[in-house]
Amino acid sequence: MAAALVLAMTASAAAQGQPVAAPSDLVASDHPWDNGTRVDLTWTLSGEDAALLGYVVRRKGANDPEFVRVELVPPGTRAFTVSELSPSGSYLFQVAAVRPDITESTPASTEASLTPAVQWFDGTRFWFLLTLIVTSGAVIWFIVLARRGATLKVRRIAGLEAVDDAVGRATEMGRPVLFIPGIQDMNEIQTIAGISILARVARTAAEYDATIEVPTSKSLVMTAARETVQQAYLSAGRPDAYNQDAIYYVTDEQFGYVAAVQGMMVRDRPAACFYMGSFFAESLLLAETGNGIGAIQIAGTAQPAQLPFFVAACDYTLIGEEFFAASAYLSGEPDQLGSLKGQDVGKLLVAAGILAGVLGSTAAALTGSTWIQSIVDYFTFTMLA
Amino acid sequence: MKRTIPLLITALGGFALIVAYFIPHTQSWGEQVAVWFDVLASLAFVLGGANLLKIHLKHVSDRARGWGYSAIVIGSFLATLFVGLIKVGVSPAAQSPDYAWSGSYRQIGSAFWFGYEYGFQPLTATMFALLAFYIASAAFRAFRAKNLEAVLLLGTAFIILLGRTFAGVALTSWIDPANWEGFRYLTWLRIENLTVFVMSVFNTAGNRAIMIGIALGIVATSLRVLLGIDRSYLGKD
Amino acid sequence: MGAFLRDEWWIMLLAAASLAPLVRRFAGEGFFPALRTLDRRWIFLLMFWSVLLPIYYIGLTGQTFPEVPSALSQATFDEIERLQEGDPILLSFDYDPASEGELGPMATAFVKHAAAKGLRMYFMALWPVGAQMIDDTIARVIHTDYPELVYGQDYVNLGFKSGNEGVIKVIVTNLRELYTTDVRGTAIRDIPMMEGITNIQQMRLVINVSAGYAGTKEWVQYAVTPFPDRIRLVAGSTGVQAPLLYPYIPGQLAGLLGAIKGAAEYEKLVVDAYGGPNPDPRYLEGLRRMGPQLVAHLLIITLIVVANVLYLADRRREMRR
Numbered sequence: 038m039a040a041a042l043v044l045a046m047t048a049s050a051a052a053q054g055q056p057v058a059a060p061s062d063l064v065a066s067d068h069p070w071d072n073g074t075r076v077d078l079t080w081t082l083s084g085e086d087a088a089l090l091g092y093v094v095r096r097k098g099a100n101d102p103e104f105v106r107v108e109l110v111p112p113g114t115r116a117f118t119v120s121e122l123s124p125s126g127s128y129l130f131q132v133a134a135v136r137p138d139i140t141e142s143t144p145a146s147t148e149a150s151l152t153p154a155v156q157w158f159d160g161t162r163f164w165f166l167l168t169l170i171v172t173s174g175a176v177i178w179f180i181v182l183a184r185r186g187a188t189l190k191v192r193r194i195a196g197l198e199a200v201d202d203a204v205g206r207a208t209e210m211g212r213p214v215l216f217i218p219g220i221q222d223m224n225e226i227q228t229i230a231g232i233s234i235l236a237r238v239a240r241t242a243a244e245y246d247a248t249i250e251v252p253t254s255k256s257l258v259m260t261a262a263r264e265t266v267q268q269a270y271l272s273a274g275r276p277d278a279y280n281q282d283a284i285y286y287v288t289d290e291q292f293g294y295v296a297a298v299q300g301m302m303v304r305d306r307p308a309a310c311f312y313m314g315s316f317f318a319e320s321l322l323l324a325e326t327g328n329g330i331g332a333i334q335i336a337g338t339a340q341p342a343q344l345p346f347f348v349a350a351c352d353y354t355l356i357g358e359e360f361f362a363a364s365a366y367l368s369g370e371p372d373q374l375g376s377l378k379g380q381d382v383g384k385l386l387v388a389a390g391i392l393a394g395v396l397g398s399t400a401a402a403l404t405g406s407t408w409i410q411s412i413v414d415y416f417t418f419t420m421l422a
Numbered sequence: 423m424k425r426t427i428p429l430l431i432t433a434l435g436g437f438a439l440i441v442a443y444f445i446p447h448t449q450s451w452g453e454q455v456a457v458w459f460d461v462l463a464s465l466a467f468v469l470g471g472a473n474l475l476k477i478h479l480k481h482v483s484d485r486a487r488g489w490g491y492s493a494i495v496i497g498s499f500l501a502t503l504f505v506g507l508i509k510v511g512v513s514p515a516a517q518s519p520d521y522a523w524s525g526s527y528r529q530i531g532s533a534f535w536f537g538y539e540y541g542f543q544p545l546t547a548t549m550f551a552l553l554a555f556y557i558a559s560a561a562f563r564a565f566r567a568k569n570l571e572a573v574l575l576l577g578t579a580f581i582i583l584l585g586r587t588f589a590g591v592a593l594t595s596w597i598d599p600a601n602w603e604g605f606r607y608l609t610w611l612r613i614e615n616l617t618v619f620v621m622s623v624f625n626t627a628g629n630r631a632i633m634i635g636i637a638l639g640i641v642a643t644s645l646r647v648l649l650g651i652d653r654s655y656l657g658k659d
Numbered sequence: 660m661g662a663f664l665r666d667e668w669w670i671m672l673l674a675a676a677s678l679a680p681l682v683r684r685f686a687g688e689g690f691f692p693a694l695r696t697l698d699r700r701w702i703f704l705l706m707f708w709s710v711l712l713p714i715y716y717i718g719l720t721g722q723t724f725p726e727v728p729s730a731l732s733q734a735t736f737d738e739i740e741r742l743q744e745g746d747p748i749l750l751s752f753d754y755d756p757a758s759e760g761e762l763g764p765m766a767t768a769f770v771k772h773a774a775a776k777g778l779r780m781y782f783m784a785l786w787p788v789g790a791q792m793i794d795d796t797i798a799r800v801i802h803t804d805y806p807e808l809v810y811g812q813d814y815v816n817l818g819f820k821s822g823n824e825g826v827i828k829v830i831v832t833n834l835r836e837l838y839t840t841d842v843r844g845t846a847i848r849d850i851p852m853m854e855g856i857t858n859i860q861q862m863r864l865v866i867n868v869s870a871g872y873a874g875t876k877e878w879v880q881y882a883v884t885p886f887p888d889r890i891r892l893v894a895g896s897t898g899v900q901a902p903l904l905y906p907y908i909p910g911q912l913a914g915l916l917g918a919i920k921g922a923a924e925y926e927k928l929v930v931d932a933y934g935g936p937n938p939d940p941r942y943l944e945g946l947r948r949m950g951p952q953l954v955a956h957l958l959i960i961t962l963i964v965v966a967n968v969l970y971l972a973d974r975r976r977e978m979r980r
Contacts, residue, residue, distance in 0.1 A: 257462065296549055350560050356632065357633075618729070
C-alpha cells in the first residue's frame with residue numbers, strides 16, 4: 038500500500054499535467070442464468086494501472102439524466118458485475134481510471150445500450166435448488182423405503198402417546214375436549230399441521246364418544262376444521278354425533294379470542310385441552326387457565342418464543358419438529374413415518390455444514406490463509422445465500 | 423372424485439409455485455397467490471361474522487347458560503359495525519369538505535375512535551397484563567429443581583431476571599478494575615455481561631437448533647401434504 | 660422514602676390489610692403446610708402490590724433508577740446520531756396497544772431523537788392498529804414539543820398497508836406502487852417530501868418497532884438481506900421477541916432495543932443528549948417503568964426460591980420415610 042502510494046506520487050510528479058491513461062475495450066454482456074438484474078463488464082487495464090486508486094464504474098439508464106456511480110473497484114480489476122438493474126431497462130456503462138488525487142481519465146464507454154436478459158433459470162438460486170432436491174429427495178426416498186416394507190424406528194414422543202388417555206379422561210369425567218388450532222390462518226403451515234392433528238383427535242373423540250369443541254380465530258380455519266371433524270366422525274362410524282356448532286368462529290383479534298376461550302374454559306371446564314398450532318402471547322394465558330381448571334394439557338407449536346410458556350404450564354409439549362411429526366406419528370402409517378426419517382438426513386447435512394464452516398473459519402483465522410478464507414466465503418455467501 | 427380434485431389442486435398448485443420460485447419470469451407468482459389468499463380471507467370475514475351472530479343469537483333464544491354474555495357480544499358487534507359503517511361523529515376530510523362521509527372512520531373524536539380508545543385499547547392492554555400475574559403463579563408452581571436441567575434453567579433464570587434490573591447491576595458493580603487490577607479478567611462475571619452472554623450464546627444456539635428442526639419439519643410436512651400422503655386435513659379416509 | 664411512607668400511609672395500610680389473612684394463615688398452619696395449599700390468587704395479589712406500589716411511588720416522587728446503557732442501546736443511539744439534518748429515515752411501527760407498555764417508550768424516544776436531529780421522518784405500519792400508534796406518538800412528541808415541524812415537509816404518515824412481508828417486498832424496489840396516498844388521502848405526488856423518493860433504499864435508516872409478526876424478522880429477511888449495503892436497520896422489540904433477533908446482530912441489525920430495559924437505556928441516552936436540564940416526564944416513561952419491573956422480578960425470584968425450599972423439604976421428608 039505504501040509502495041503503491043510512493044509509486045503514485047512519483048508517477049504523478051513525473052506525469053504532472055499529463056492526463057490519466059484510460060482503460061479501453063469496455064465490453065458489456067448479459068450475466069448468464071440470472072433474473073435479468075445483472076450485466077458483466079470487462080475492460081483492458083489502464084497504462085498506469087499500478088499507480089491508480091482504482092476504476093470507477095458508472096451506469097446510465099434510459100431515464101437517467103446522467104451517469105450514476107455504481108462502484109469504485111481496486112486497481113488490477115478487469116471485470117465487474119453490475120447488479121440491481123431493471124430487466125426492462127436499457128443501460129450504457131462507463132469505466133474510468135482514477136488517480137489517488139481523484140483526477141479521472143476519459144471514460145471508456147459502451148457504444149450501444151444493453152438490456153439485461155431474463156433467463157429461464159435464476160442462477161443465484163442454484164445452490165438452494167440443490168439443497169432442496171437433496172432434502173426432499175431424502176424424505177421421498179425414505180417414504181419409498183417404508184412402502185417397500187422396511188421397518189423404520191421412530192422415537193417415542195410422550196405427548197402423542199398421551200392423546201388417547203387425555204380423550205378417555207374427558208369421556209369418563211363427562212366433560213368436553215378443547216382443541217385450539219392456533220390463531221393464524223390457513224396460509225400458515227402450523228395451522229395446517231394443527232388441523233391434521235385435529236382430524237386424529239376428533240376421530241379418537243368420536244370413538245370414545247366425547248364432545249370436542251374447536252373455537253377458531255379465523256373464519257377459513259373454522260370452515261376447514263368443520264370439514265375435517267365431520268370426515269373424522271364419518272370415518273369413526275359416528276356421523277350422527279357430529280355437531281357443527283361445536284366448531285365456531287370467535288374473533289380475529291388475538292386478545293378478544295383468548296378472553297372468549299378463557300371464559301369458555303372456566304365455565305365449561307374441559308378435561309383435556311389441546312393447543313396445536315401457531316400461538317403468540319396468549320399461550321401462557323391459555324395454559325395457566327387450563328391448569329387452574331385441572332385439565333390435562335398437550336401443546337405443540339413451532340413458535341420458539343412460546344415454547345417456554347407451554348413447557349412450564351402444560352403436561353406435555355411438542356417442541357418444533359415434534360409438532361410437525363405429530364400427524365404422521367399419530368397415523369402410524371409407514372410411509373408417513375418414513376418422511377420423518379428423511380428429516381434426519383436434512384439434519385445430518387446441516388450438522389456437517391456447520392462443522393465444515395466452523396472448522397474452515399477457524400483454520401482460516403489461525404493460519405491467515407487466503408484460499409481457505411475464500412472457500413469459506415464461497416460457502417457462506419454463495420452456497421448458503 | 424370428491425377427494426381427488428382437492429388433492430390434485432393441492433399438488434399442482436404447490437409444485438407449480440415451487441418451480442416458479444426458480445424461474446425469473448414467474449417469480450412474482452408467489453406474491454400473486456398471496457394476494458388471492460388475502461381476497462379469500464377478506465370474504466371469509468363475512469362467513470365468520472354470520473356464524474358468530476348465528477351462534478350467539480341461538481344462545482340467547484335458547485336462554486342457554488351464560489346467554490347474557492352472548493347478548494353483550496351481539497350488542498357490541500352490531501354497535502361497532504353500525505358506528506363504523508355510518509361513520510358516526512366523523513367530520514368531512516380537509517381535502518373534500520363538501521362530502522359528509524369523506525372523513526376516515528377512525529378520525530380522532532369520532533364514535534368509533536372513542537370505542538377504540540376507551541374500550542378496545544384498555545381491554546387489550548388488560549389481557550396482555552394478565553400475563554404478569556400468570557407468569558408469577560406459573561413460576562411458583564413449575565420451576566422446581568427436579569433434575570440437572572431444571573437446576574440449569576433456574577440458574578439462568580436468576581441471572582436474566584436480575585440482569586434486567588438495576589438491582590442485579592448494582593449487585594456486581596463492585597467487579598471493577600478500579601477496585602482491584604485482577605478484576606480486569608473477571609469483568610465477564612458482571613451480571614449484565616453474563617446476561618448478554620447467556621442470551622447471545624446459549625439462548626441463540628438453542629433457538630437456532632429449534633428453528634433448523636422446525637424448518638426441516640416444514641419441508642417434510644409440506645411434502646407429505648403436496649404429495650397427497652397426508653390427507654388428514656381433508657378428513658381421514 | 661420516609662416522606663412517602665408518612666404521607667401515603669393509607670395505601671400502605673390497604674396493602675397490609677389485604678395481605679393480613681395470608682399472614683394469619685402462615686402463622687396458624689405453619690410455613691410449609693400453608694405453602695403447599697397456597698391459592699394462586701394470593702400470588703396474584705402479591706404481584707398486584709409489587710407493581711402498583713413502585714408505580715405510585717415513582718409517580719409521586721419522580722425518582723428513577725440510574726441506568727447504564729448497554730452496548731446494543733448505545734449502538735442504536737449512535738446509528739441515529741451519525742445521521743445529518745434533513746436525512747430521510749423510515750419508521751415502521753408494527754405493534755398494537757397490548758405491547759404499548761414495552762414499546763411505547765421506545766417509539767416516543769425514537770421520534771424525539773429524530774425530531775431533535777431534524778431528520779425527515781416517513782412513518783408507516785404493517786399492523787392495522789400501528790397507524791393509531793403513529794398518530795399517538797406524533798401527537799405526543801411532535802405536536803407538543805416540535806410544533807414548527809410541518810406535515811408533508813418534515814414528517815409524513817403513510818399509514819397501514821395489509822400484506823405483511825408482501826408490503827416490504829414491494830417497497831424495497833417501488834414504494835409508489837403500493838402507497839399512492841398518505842394516511843389522510845393526499846396523493847403522494849402532492850407531498851413535498853415524497854419528491855424523488857421511489858423506494859426505501861433511499862432512506863438513510865429504517866427504524867422498526869415490532870411486537871411480533873410482521874416485524875423486525877421480516878424487515879431483516881425481506882429488506883436488509885436482499886440489499887445489505889443499501890438498507891440499514893435498527894429495531895426495538897418486545898422482550899419475548901428479542902432473543903430471536905440476536906442472530907442478526909450486528910450483520911443485518913445495527914442495533915436492537917430489547918424490552919423495557921432497552922427502552923429505558925435508550926431513553927437515558929436521548930434525554931441526556933437532547934432532554935435539557937429538566938426533561939419532560941413523557942420521555943422518562945421507560946425509566947419509570949423499570950421500578951415496578953425490579954420489584955416484580957424480585958417477587959418472582961422470591962417465589963421460585965420459596966417453592967424450591969418447599970420442594971427440597973418435601974423431598975427430604977419423603978426420603979426419610
